[in-house]
Amino acid sequence: MNSTKKRFTEAYLGVYGLWLLAFVVAPLLLLLIQSLNVPGQGLSLANYRDFFTSGPYLAMTVNSIWYAFLITVITLGISYPLALCLTKLKHRQFWLLLVILPTWINLLLKTYAFIGLLGKDGLLNQSIEAMGFGSQQLLFTNGAFLLVAAYIELPFMVLPIYNALLDIDPLLPAASRDLGASSFQTLKKIIWPLSMPGVKTGVQTVFIPSLSLFMITRLIGGNKVITLGTAIEEHFLVTQNWSFGSTIGVVLIIAMALTMALTTDRKKKKRRQRK
Amino acid sequence: MQVNENILEFKQVALSFGETEVLKNIDLELDSGQFYTLLGPSGSGKSTILKLISGQLQPSSGQVIFDGKVINDLPAEKRRVNTVFQNYSLFPNMNVFDNVAFGPRLKKMPEEAIEEKVKEMLALVKLAGYENREINELSGGQQQRVAIARALANDPELLLLDEPLSALDYKLRKVLQTELRTIQRRLGITFVFVTHDQEEALAMSDWIFVMNDGVIQQQGTPEDIYDEPVNHFVANFIGESNIVPGVMKSDYVVHFVGKDFENVDAGMRPNEAVEVVLRPEDLDLTTPEKGKLVVTIKNQSFRGDYYEIMAQDDDLNLWQVQATNPAVIGSRVGLTFDPEDIHIMRYNESEAEFDARLEAYEDDETPTDPSDSADKVPEVFDHE
Numbered sequence: 113m114n115s116t117k118k119r120f121t122e123a124y125l126g127v128y129g130l131w132l133l134a135f136v137v138a139p140l141l142l143l144l145i146q147s148l149n150v151p152g153q154g155l156s157l158a159n160y161r162d163f164f165t166s167g168p169y170l171a172m173t174v175n176s177i178w179y180a181f182l183i184t185v186i187t188l189g190i191s192y193p194l195a196l197c198l199t200k201l202k203h204r205q206f207w208l209l210l211v212i213l214p215t216w217i218n219l220l221l222k223t224y225a226f227i228g229l230l231g232k233d234g235l236l237n238q239s240i241e242a243m244g245f246g247s248q249q250l251l252f253t254n255g256a257f258l259l260v261a262a263y264i265e266l267p268f269m270v271l272p273i274y275n276a277l278l279d280i281d282p283l284l285p286a287a288s289r290d291l292g293a294s295s296f297q298t299l300k301k302i303i304w305p306l307s308m309p310g311v312k313t314g315v316q317t318v319f320i321p322s323l324s325l326f327m328i329t330r331l332i333g334g335n336k337v338i339t340l341g342t343a344i345e346e347h348f349l350v351t352q353n354w355s356f357g358s359t360i361g362v363v364l365i366i367a368m369a370l371t372m373a374l375t376t377d378r379k380k381k382k383r384r385q386r387k
Numbered sequence: 388m389q390v391n392e393n394i395l396e397f398k399q400v401a402l403s404f405g406e407t408e409v410l411k412n413i414d415l416e417l418d419s420g421q422f423y424t425l426l427g428p429s430g431s432g433k434s435t436i437l438k439l440i441s442g443q444l445q446p447s448s449g450q451v452i453f454d455g456k457v458i459n460d461l462p463a464e465k466r467r468v469n470t471v472f473q474n475y476s477l478f479p480n481m482n483v484f485d486n487v488a489f490g491p492r493l494k495k496m497p498e499e500a501i502e503e504k505v506k507e508m509l510a511l512v513k514l515a516g517y518e519n520r521e522i523n524e525l526s527g528g529q530q531q532r533v534a535i536a537r538a539l540a541n542d543p544e545l546l547l548l549d550e551p552l553s554a555l556d557y558k559l560r561k562v563l564q565t566e567l568r569t570i571q572r573r574l575g576i577t578f579v580f581v582t583h584d585q586e587e588a589l590a591m592s593d594w595i596f597v598m599n600d601g602v603i604q605q606q607g608t609p610e611d612i613y614d615e616p617v618n619h620f621v622a623n624f625i626g627e628s629n630i631v632p633g634v635m636k637s638d639y640v641v642h643f644v645g646k647d648f649e650n651v652d653a654g655m656r657p658n659e660a661v662e663v664v665l666r667p668e669d670l671d672l673t674t675p676e677k678g679k680l681v682v683t684i685k686n687q688s689f690r691g692d693y694y695e696i697m698a699q700d701d702d703l704n705l706w707q708v709q710a711t712n713p714a715v716i717g718s719r720v721g722l723t724f725d726p727e728d729i730h731i732m733r734y735n736e737s738e739a740e741f742d743a744r745l746e747a748y749e750d751d752e753t754p755t756d757p758s759d760s761a762d763k764v765p766e767v768f769d770h771e
Contacts, residue, residue, distance in 0.1 A: 281474075283474065283476040284476055286463075287470070287472055287477075287478075288489070289462070289464050290441055290443075290463050290464075290469055290470045290538075291464075291489050291493065291537065291541055292464045292465075292493045292494065293493055297493065301489075302478060305480040306479070306480055
């Protein structure tokens with residue numbers, strides 16, 4: 113009984129290990145080698161030197177981080193109250209489904225839908241004109257970029273926060289009120305700190321992909337915001353400089369790993385305390 | 388003077404959720420400085436009463452009056468009432484100090500005063516020096532002590548305790564029972580303690596409310612409730628009871644299991660059907676000749692400080708007896724008891740009627756006055 117179970121576990125781990133090796137470790141290694149393999153120079157750190165000494169690339173990095181930060185803050189600002197409301201609703205599973213539903217639709221389709229909404233003759237501009245104002249430039253603005261990015265990331269922020277809020281013992285807010293805290297004080301001192309694990313997960317799942325957005329920056333932002341994601345796309349598809357594209361990719365991966373490390377470290381400490 | 392003494396009052400308070408009536412027109416009065424217990428099985432409405440006092444729930448009808456003011460709609464945070472919750476409900480994101488300081492900090496007390504208050508409260512619950520512990524490092528008993536300290540740090544006029552000891556083991560429960568009682572006496576705060584454990588209620592309270600089905604079945608001192616249960620439910624719920632049907636032949640004479648017995652109850656109609664209660668500890672084993680009842684020993688189990696014996700009479704009624712010495716299973720023995728050990732309960736008699744009857748025959752040498760019995764005669768026909 114036990115040995116078959118053990119054998120099954122070993123076989124399962126073996127298959128899973130192979131999968132990781134082929135589709136996670138190998139591509140990462142290939143990317144790293146590619147980034148070091150500068151055409152005509154063999155293995156060299158030249159790409160990295162170029163990246164960190166070039167003004168435009170550093171500006172792009174700052175831009176990426178800044179916009180990822182903005183997207184994360186906006187998404188969090190919308191998601192937290194939303195998740196809080198959802199936990200208090202009667203048919204919360206149904207409402208949660210409505211929040212998650214857009215993730216079932218292809219990203220490109222959603223993006224094109226926004227082009228239709230925000231375009232010169234789009235629904236929004238038509239309504240603005242009907243109210244007697246002139247048509248506005250909505251598409252290809254930073255505002256539009258942030259709006260669509262936040263819209264797309266919203267479910268990934270709402271879900272972990274919602275789960276963290278549901279995990280809070282409902283008697284804790286009751287105890288807080290009982291001790292004389294108003295509902296706002298209860299939110300600030302009890303609910304917010306206790307939902308922190310969910311907030312951190314949400315921030316990670318939104319901030320990291322937001323660092324390398326490229327489709328929305330082009331289709332909605334009109335390439336006015338150039339992020340590292342856009343740069344990678346350009347190098348691989350347009351200039352065909354795969355080596356430099358890989359370098360930017362590696363830099364992004366390191367940035368993401370740093371973000372993960374910074375946000376998960378505290379969580380682990382807390383868990384240790386709980387034991 | 389009376390107005391000052393009375394700290395909380397329920398006037399015809401009812402609460403229902405949709406079709407379910409959780410509380411049915413509750414009237415109660417709490418005086419300051421007393422230890423009250425709400426005792427009843429789960430679902431009897433006892434915790435609901437606590438939530439109405441603390442402000443977690445609002446009554447569907449009736450008035451909740453605190454210090455002479457109706458507080459039906461006053462939010463929980465504005466009431467001078469604090470609660471010790473069943474599962475402690477300590478804030479896991481704070482250490483012991485911050486938990487206890489939670490209330491005083493909200494009141495914007497100066498930090499030094501807060502520190503003093505926390506120290507004082509932790510000393511009161513015997514946790515001095517635990518300030519910097521995390522909540523998850525504490526045992527259940529310690530957590531409950533912190534919860535008590537946290538509630539008391541707010542200087543409540545009324546402390547509500549919602550089955551605070553039910554998650555603890557027997558020994559620890561006993562210790563905390565005594566400590567809670569001591570704390571209550573020292574601080575002079577009114578305590579309202581909710582429990583389903585009758586032993587706990589009898590040991591701790593000045594006054595007990597026995598609840599069932601959203602109604603207060605009986606209230607009184609522990610002794611009153613134990614000695615004079617008003618109905619079948621109370622007799623069964625508080626302590627162990629032998630309850631058999633009987634007939635009150637006349638005042639001070641009751642007939643059950645085929646015999647007449649002298650007793651100390653009066654004020655019933657002649658030949659009224661009643662229930663007879665005999666507590667197991669009031670029954671003594673003797674020889675069959677000396678016994679008022681003759682029974683066969685069916686079963687016995689050792690309970691540490693006594694033997695619990697089940698015996699059966701010839702009418703197949705089971706009798707529970709607590710005896711210091713063991714009996715022989717299968718043997719015929721006699722059971723004796725004194726007239727005052729017999730307690731009579733009338734069917735459907737409310738607590739108020741019970742009290743009135745008790746007063747009528749205790750104050751007066753003549754048990755019933757004619758006008759009273761004249762009133763009661765038609766009732767017999769109504770029933771039949």
